[in-house]
Amino acid sequence: MTSNAREHSRTLLVASRNAKKLSELQRMLDAAGIVGVTLVSLADVAEYPETPETGETFEQNALVKARDGVAATGYACVADDSGLEVAALHGMPGVLSARWSGTHGADDANTALVLAQLQDVPEGRREAAFVSACALVLPDGSEHVVRGTWRGALARSARGSGGFGYDPIFIPVIGDNSPYGELAPYTAAEMSPEEKDAVSHRGRALRQLLPIIAQWVGQEWVEQDN
Numbered sequence: 001m002t003s004n005a006r007e008h009s010r011t012l013l014v015a016s017r018n019a020k021k022l023s024e025l026q027r028m029l030d031a032a033g034i035v036g037v038t039l040v041s042l043a044d045v046a047e048y049p050e051t052p053e054t055g056e057t058f059e060q061n062a063l064v065k066a067r068d069g070v071a072a073t074g075y076a077c078v079a080d081d082s083g084l085e086v087a088a089l090h091g092m093p094g095v096l097s098a099r100w101s102g103t104h105g106a107d108d109a110n111t112a113l114v115l116a117q118l119q120d121v122p123e124g125r126r127e128a129a130f131v132s133a134c135a136l137v138l139p140d141g142s143e144h145v146v147r148g149t150w151r152g153a154l155a156r157s158a159r160g161s162g163g164f165g166y167d168p169i170f171i172p173v174i175g176d177n178s179p180y181g182e183l184a185p186y187t188a189a190e191m192s193p194e195e196k197d198a199v200s201h202r203g204r205a206l207r208q209l210l211p212i213i214a215q216w217v218g219q220e221w222v223e224q225d226n
Helices: 003-009 019-032 058-073 094-099 107-117 193-199 201-216
Strands: 011-014 038-041 076-086 127-137 143-154 170-172
Touching: 011 019, 011 058, 019 038, 019 193, 019 201, 058 076, 058 127, 058 143, 076 094, 076 201, 094 107, 127 201, 143 201, 193 201
Parallel strands: 011 038, 011 076
Antiparallel strands: 076 127, 127 143, 143 170
């Protein structure tokens, strides 16, 4: 195998233009001791047609995005579809989370709309969960789809400047007391990236893919202590 072919074979496309998602996966690879993987984002490759995210589940949307990435670039591709499920909204916004207010990626507007919809919902009934489905499709056609869930509740106002999406209003569970566990005194947007990686929905999903990525690059996988 030539050096160019070898480099191509170890390039992993992250099907997103969100630089924070790229950094998140890189931190996880580094923490797991996985080397030899070159991460690129959609901003680093030639633009290609992307199938609309019309799936009824996070898994369906993630898999379509990963398949598109492999077909267009020849790189292995990892994609995620994530969202917020709010009990008082019967599981919505769900797969519509990124465009809940009508405009895709309008984080502030999406957050404001959810808060307005929960304005009269009392404490104890503001349960929510972040859900992430991550799909990894390799050039040989093998496909791997996993899910991670992060339980918590919603604050009444946004706090913190870290993270993205609904992070400023999501208060994670840190215990197992009723009704939905002991809540942290902070929002997801007030956590450091490393703290969030360890417990977040996407972090939990991506960790399930690490052994597969290690095997893909020919590296022996050593089980991690969480």
